[in-house]
Amino acid sequence: MFSHDGALFRQINAGYQENYSKLMESGLYKNLLKAKLLIPHEEVDTKPEIPEKAFKVIQPEKIGFISYPYEWSFSQLKDAALATLSIQKRALKFGMSLKDSSAYNIQFRDCKPLLIDTLSFEVYAEGKPWVAYKQFCQHFLAPLALMAQTDVRLSQLLRVYIDGVPLDLASRLLPRRSRLNFGLLSHIHLHASAQQRYADKEVGKDTFRRQMSKNSFLGLIDNLERTIKKLNWEPKGTEWGQYYTDTNYSTQAMQHKQSVLEDYIERIKPSIMWDLGANTGFFSRIAAQHGIPTLAFDIDPSAVEQNYLTIRESGESNLLPLVLDLTNPSPDIGWHNQERMSLAARGPADAIFALALIHHLAISNNVPMNMLAEFFSSLGQWLVIEFVPKSDSQVKRLLASREDIFPGYTTENFEKVFTKKFDIHSGEQIRDSDRRLYLMERR
């Protein structure tokens, strides 16, 4: 992988020639493109990075925003897993096999999972087991099982374990009833036991020469697929339709807020929008429907799940929901802290929505106002921010259980502090509410 004039290219080395040619000539590439499961690429004449090793240079289509498995909701990870298995089944039909099954090789385009690693395929040798089996179990099956059967927040283990959840850990965290499921018993519990059993034992070379028939291979993939399809998670609580209705707004206030947001978006016409604290994406959609690629971040996996399922059903475009804790955003992780990028490194956005958010950060999380201004100014050129004053019922609720140590939490002070980092273009009072909606531009 190398970049040239801001574009990304991949060098295919001579050693991979046979595999690449098979991918392109067998019909697999065309099949995966038709199913929207693989990133399209073009062969280009760009000078390779290491010419003496090069066979070809390809330019993959650009992905708008790279997201990571620990930022996906349950169904996003599940769909990514099923996409990987579907790709593997197709590959086998065309005499190839996936040599990697990393969740990081899947990205969301138009909110649908697709493989971005064109060079993940190898020619299938009859009898050879699936080299990516362990990785699939760690990257997909274990976190999905934990999310479905133990706690949905365990997806965050992927942030700690960059090569997927260790199976012995998953085995210990899963409930006993998971052993009654053949798939989970085999691929996680027995798999973990086998890893421990053979970890310190010499295994003869003959073992590694043992063959796995193609029927067994297909059976393995089929069983993984069935196991994953059976894993489900639904946010607990009330009916989804009413789950996130913001009761703090009257109809008039809601309509006015929407029309002010539309006005701001038409004024600034941002190229990329990040909606921070997007909930189920009600206001993110205003930007997305204007054709602006929009990311809808929220800390609540239920809200992100609901948003994703809505998009999946409606086929809306320009919108990708992701799980993110703003008080502890995704850091740079992996080898040399350079394998997976922090949120900031994947920015900046052109515009930021921070709607009904500031009181959560300033009051619930004690973040001083000047730090908020600095944080938002680092993320985007434009800021659409809603100030929720102490007179608002939501803030009253936050302050009900704690001492009010926030004398600076006033509209006047908010404007004064934010003016140090931003020019305030507009500050509109939302009708039938104490809240105010600002349009600001970074200085």
Place this chain on the structure above:
Amino acid sequence: MNSIIFHFFSAIAETSTSSSAATAAYLDPGSGSFIIQLIVASAAGVLYMLRGYFSRFFSFFRKSSSDKSPETDELDDIE
């Protein structure tokens, strides 16, 4: 096949007692993954084959219907 069955049951016996076993993260878990894959895939392969027979058996009686089995539906776009 006998050794596969032995491994399968001995692994089940082990997993039910190993929940508090010390982890050995510094050791390569690759061998165990390789071996368990062969065992599980053998069992899954048999189920897969039987499912194939059953679906063909039942589809024989459904010939007049335009219904397809889920397996063929999903891979329909394979050319």
